[in-house]
Amino acid sequence: MSYPLLRLCDDRAWVEIRKGRGAVTWNDMERVFEGAAKAGQEWRGDEGGKLSGRCCISSSHVDSTLSLPYAVHGQDGVNVGQAVELAFPDDMIWKASLHGQAFVLHEDPISANCYKIRLTAALLGLPLSRRAYDIRKGETRTPEFLARVNANGRIPVLEIAGASGIRFLPESNAACWYLASGSRLIPTDRFAQADMLRWMFFEQYNHEPNVATLRFWLAYIGEENLSEAQKGQLGAKRSAGEAALRLMDEHLAKHDWFVGHGITLADIVLFAYTHVAEEGRFVLDDFPAIKRWISRIEALPGFVALN
Amino acid sequence: MSYPLLRLCDDRAWVEIRKGRGAVTWNDMERVFEGAAKAGQEWRGDEGGKLSGRCCISSSHVDSTLSLPYAVHGQDGVNVGQAVELAFPDDMIWKASLHGQAFVLHEDPISANCYKIRLTAALLGLPLSRRAYDIRKGETRTPEFLARVNANGRIPVLEIAGASGIRFLPESNAACWYLASGSRLIPTDRFAQADMLRWMFFEQYNHEPNVATLRFWLAYIGEENLSEAQKGQLGAKRSAGEAALRLMDEHLAKHDWFVGHGITLADIVLFAYTHVAEEGRFVLDDFPAIKRWISRIEALPGFVALN
Structure with missing residues (x-):
């Protein structure tokens, strides 16, 4: 309360x-x-x-x-x-x-990191303009992008226009936090809030570098085009990605949502790359609790798909 | 205000x-x-x-x-x-x-991920008990640890005993968030708070997997003991770690702290592995603004060293 x-x-x-x-x-x-x-x-x-x-x-x-x-x-x-x-x-x-603020999402439409932000906005009924870049063509490494949008040369970046002028917020999970601040998507209980961030940091450290990277390498770069160094990492990323999915599946076997009794940002950010993990040749049939959770999220009012 | x-x-x-x-x-x-x-x-x-x-x-x-x-x-x-x-x-x-709560940090004393939590507690004057594990001996992968403390088999984990019983919070940055919640270490302004989290996600995604991993491999495992797959990643981790340090240095050349006008969790979590980056053979003399920022943090009241 x-x-x-x-x-x-x-x-x-x-x-x-x-x-x-x-x-x-x-x-x-x-x-x-x-x-x-x-x-x-x-x-x-x-x-x-x-x-x-x-x-x-x-x-x-x-x-x-x-x-x-x-x-x-x-x-x-x-x-x-x-x-x-x-x-x-x-x-x-x-x-x-959030009244009086306008948002522009600097994104690549194929990136599920960018999709996290669109899904957060959609579930909350927030309007969001979109500005597309093709990361495979280096469009986020131009001098203009580095100087104005993100010196780290990465998307997504959330552009926020309001009474404080125009500001840029990189990092997908931080942008979700900004949009959802004060909403039902972030629990107010001190432990639950930290526990939600725990899963969001897990997503960036244990999940995304494995599940998302294999999807990008295999579905968008193509295995035959990978460097020798990338090919050498396929096995380690496969097993680390499967370990992340297994941990999620064990949690979801006992809980409908990652934190508390309803959807939070932890579910949104983990959903983004999990629901397309098969593009990286992970087998979601091995994780039945994850599949049920995916269905729950896709049935939410306001849900939008990646494509 | x-x-x-x-x-x-x-x-x-x-x-x-x-x-x-x-x-x-x-x-x-x-x-x-x-x-x-x-x-x-x-x-x-x-x-x-x-x-x-x-x-x-x-x-x-x-x-x-x-x-x-x-x-x-x-x-x-x-x-x-x-x-x-x-x-x-x-x-x-x-x-x-936080009155009435007791904290136990499950840690490996050499881990700067664990040190982040000790530094947060020290700067806030919070008492923290410590329980040591040696990750090189697999002490965080025992059945007891996996069942009771963290199913992900990793430290740090913050154990919180209070009126709600005993709870465990994995992920270093989430534990820092829990301890610092409501304190001066987390800005209350909506954008500043999200911007702080932006640097904390950057730390886990761009910084720690490179700067921390090279430190662990070179100073604690030893280059001669690395697997061929690890040796194949040394170059990529070196350049990615240097890019992360360069981004930090450029930011700190214009700002005393990562967010706002005083120390926040963004500084604490980035300080942890940055100040020992030379153990991973990074050259901090190349980043003068980082060196000045390290001195500012070490001069803070309540500061504790990693060792």
């Missing part, structure tokens, strides 16, 4: 909206934000995401500008407007906190 | 303690917690960390049990105790939120 907060800018005052009984619709919330914008206020989401408007109000004249019940807490005490219980889903707060 | 919160259990009421002017010492806070425990209350940190005591209070009879100013918000409205400004460092809230 958490108490979502929406804060006014510069911390002179903040507004608290609590979960509980009763009902507030998204339209109700939008009226609050529109009213705030008209009154020249700036709103922030729980972690600093801008909502709308641009000026601040002090706690002494809040009550005339809001169209919903609220409680206002100034630094010099507590001013009560109309404190009542409100109820809305976590997603609503999250959408509010 | 954030408003740390301490909540009472079961969400019937919560207590808010705000940053601002004035001063509150850690002893003051301990008196609050002791008073709460004596009154049979249970306190939680911002993300659910237990503090002390075990029973709840309702918002209607809080004021007689607390020794500090507070504001109490019940589900049925707002009850004001003595709302005043309090001021204390973020660390204090974080210590409170």
Whole structure:
């Protein structure tokens, strides 16, 4: 259970909206934000995401500008407007906190690292523009790309345009984290959140370098075109990839999801390369719990496929 | 700017303690917690960390049990105790939120992945017990280790004993996240937090498999003992490791820290294998900004060395 907060800018005052009984619709919330914008206020989401408007109000004249019940807490005490219980889903707060931002995904459409970000956005109903590069033609190693988008010469990169200007966020799992921050896809419990990151680091260290690399080498480069050094690694990557899949299968034999009782970013980032592992000649029939989990994810509302 | 919160259990009421002017010492806070425990209350940190005591209070009879100013918000409205400004460092809230938990680090003392967790705990003043394994003797692949500590057969694993029982958290960077949750080592701004994770994923994907692996192979296994497959990878790991160090050096030439204006987990996890990169025959003199950053970290209060 958490108490979502929406804060006014510069911390002179903040507004608290609590979960509980009763009902507030998204339209109700939008009226609050529109009213705030008209009154020249700036709103922030729980972690600093801008909502709308641009000026601040002090706690002494809040009550005339809001169209919903609220409680206002100034630094010099507590001013009560109309404190009542409100109820809305976590997603609503999250959408509010991303209001006014536009996202561009710099991607290669064949990369499942890029697909992770598209799937995260799709499951959350977030619009995402796409800018395609062909990594096989070196399009992410041009001087322009290195100078502007990512000095590491890699995709995906999430471009975020908002009140803070245009910013670039490399690393697929970090971009998923940004998009999902404050949503149901990230547990708020301290241990569950760390445990989700545990599987996300496992994905980058144990899973992706083996399962994704074999897919790229075998399905997109072609075994006959591999260097001798790459051919020498095929066996080690095969066994390490199978070990990663086996660990996942053993976990999923006892749990529907990697963390808790619903989908989180851990499922999304592991799904990306797992569901196409057969392109790297892994045999998913050997991992029945993984196959059932893949079906669960593909049945989610908002799901989008890699291709 | 954030408003740390301490909540009472079961969400019937919560207590808010705000940053601002004035001063509150850690002893003051301990008196609050002791008073709460004596009154049979249970306190939680911002993300659910237990503090002390075990029973709840309702918002209607809080004021007689607390020794500090507070504001109490019940589900049925707002009850004001003595709302005043309090001021204390973020660390204090974080210590409170981890109160009552005991940590055991399952580690190999030569592993800088394990050292990351010790350094995080040391910089935050957190006590940490240590349980040593020799990975070169396969001590993390025994049936007992696989069944109880980590089915992935790897260290580090952070063992957490608290009100929720004993839990195990593998993956070094996830363990650092757990320990540092709510502290100054993790920025609260949404973009900065994702950007910190970006460097932590970079560390696991681009840095550790090259810089750490060459250190282990050359300084601990010995080049003459490597397999032919390992010897065939030396060149690729050397150039990939140098590329990772170059990217870091270019960033640090313009910034004192990887994210924002102070140390975060991004610095800690990248420091671990970077500062001993010369054991893998990387030449740190080629990266002057990295060398200055290493000195900054080694000068931090609470810093502990790898050995």
